[in-house]
Amino acid sequence: MTHSAPFRIAINGYGRIGRCFLRALVEADMADHLQVVAINEPADFRGIVYLTRFDSTHGRFPGKVEAGDGRLLIDGREIAVTHASTPEEVDWRAEGVDLVVECSGQYGSRPELMRFIDAGCSRVLVSHPANSAEDVDATIVYGCNEDVLGGGERIVSNASCTTNAVVPVLDVLLREVGIEQVLLTTLHAAMNDQPLIDGYHHADLRRTRSAMQSIIPVSTGLARGVERLLPALGGRVQAKAIRVPTHNVSAIDLVVELSREVTVAEVNALLRAAAEGPQAGRIEYSEEPHASIDFNHDGHSAIVDGSQTRVMGGRMVNLLVWFDNEWGFANRMVDVARHWLQRTR
Numbered sequence: 001m002t003h004s005a006p007f008r009i010a011i012n013g014y015g016r017i018g019r020c021f022l023r024a025l026v027e028a029d030m031a032d033h034l035q036v037v038a039i040n041e042p043a044d045f046r047g048i049v050y051l052t053r054f055d056s057t058h059g060r061f062p063g064k065v066e067a068g069d070g071r072l073l074i075d076g077r078e079i080a081v082t083h084a085s086t087p088e089e090v091d092w093r094a095e096g097v098d099l100v101v102e103c104s105g106q107y108g109s110r111p112e113l114m115r116f117i118d119a120g121c122s123r124v125l126v127s128h129p130a131n132s133a134e135d136v137d138a139t140i141v142y143g144c145n146e147d148v149l150g151g152g153e154r155i156v157s158n159a160s161c162t163t164n165a166v167v168p169v170l171d172v173l174l175r176e177v178g179i180e181q182v183l184l185t186t187l188h189a190a191m192n193d194q195p196l197i198d199g200y201h202h203a204d205l206r207r208t209r210s211a212m213q214s215i216i217p218v219s220t221g222l223a224r225g226v227e228r229l230l231p232a233l234g235g236r237v238q239a240k241a242i243r244v245p246t247h248n249v250s251a252i253d254l255v256v257e258l259s260r261e262v263t264v265a266e267v268n269a270l271l272r273a274a275a276e277g278p279q280a281g282r283i284e285y286s287e288e289p290h291a292s293i294d295f296n297h298d299g300h301s302a303i304v305d306g307s308q309t310r311v312m313g314g315r316m317v318n319l320l321v322w323f324d325n326e327w328g329f330a331n332r333m334v335d336v337a338r339h340w341l342q343r344t345r
């Protein structure tokens, strides 16, 4: 751990990902180095304190959570809390914010994201893919392309949780074997953009349906998101996203047409070697008889379930990749924030 002055971080949108980001910093013992000094979240203060302390998915907060005069105290460290619904209403300069992690999901275009910069934030790290590659200075999947960050960027996207899971795996296959085409289906846990029972909740009609009653295909920009990270696959990726009635942890059913023939043993050996070598901490490899709940609170971006690898006709490979869509992603946001900010000094 470095002993230089801490970086000052704000969280905008303190929902599933915003809260996981703060908690990931604490669990990684980085809260002194990347110091969260401000949270902006429309919810009331009482609710913010309560949902920091208690989390149905990840358990009780692993530290002391106190409330003091409109400020949240985490292990004694003070966080200013505001309840604005626009970036302009928050005095980011007063808190000397080096980076805002934008976790509300409300800002997808460059003009929208620039509102944070214009309001006094030096940098914005966004918890979803921007509308287009040009809307941000870079889209990062940590472990694959963080080296493109030079420190001078203003707006960076952390891509999506599914992109963080699938891109490192595809990257291994692309480098080691070669890829012709990719077809993937993500089986994604329910999210807060779905209602518990049917309700007018979203422009995507299927997202108006009860999250707990159905398996629900939803609209997704996943294919273009993967191609954004792996331009060599441009025009050769297709994807579907299906929400399933679980509270956390998702899976990718990944079909890849490779450039040459392989065996199950060879593909698994390649992914196991990546997990034990260059992608340690991001890719994990397992052949245990898993169910999704086994990966709740797992910080990896992707867990390759080698027991489910299939090869057809030599070149058609089918993989099962698990990921904790909240915790894995939030940990990669911490990685990108740390890496990016260190480049600025």
Ligand SMILES: NC(=O)c1ccc[n+]([C@@H]2O[C@H](COP(=O)([O-])OP(=O)(O)OC[C@H]3O[C@@H](n4cnc5c(N)ncnc54)[C@H](OP(=O)(O)O)[C@@H]3O)[C@@H](O)[C@H]2O)c1
Pocket (backbone or CB within 6 Å): 012, 013, 014, 015, 016, 017, 018, 040, 041, 042, 043, 084, 085, 086, 103, 104, 105, 106, 127, 128, 160, 161, 191, 192, 193, 325, 326, 329
């Ligand atoms: N959950 C995942 O697994 C996951 C994984 C990777 C990426 N993401 C992405 O991360 C983003 C957030 O997802 P989430 O699951 O954390 O959603 P969430 O639980 O609904 O959290 C979003 C939070 O932002 C607040 N908010 C809404 N408008 C705001 C505004 N204008 N300014 C400040 N805060 C505002 C919401 O408050 P109200 O509820 O009061 O509106 C809510 O507390 C989305 O873009 C999502 O795609 C999510």
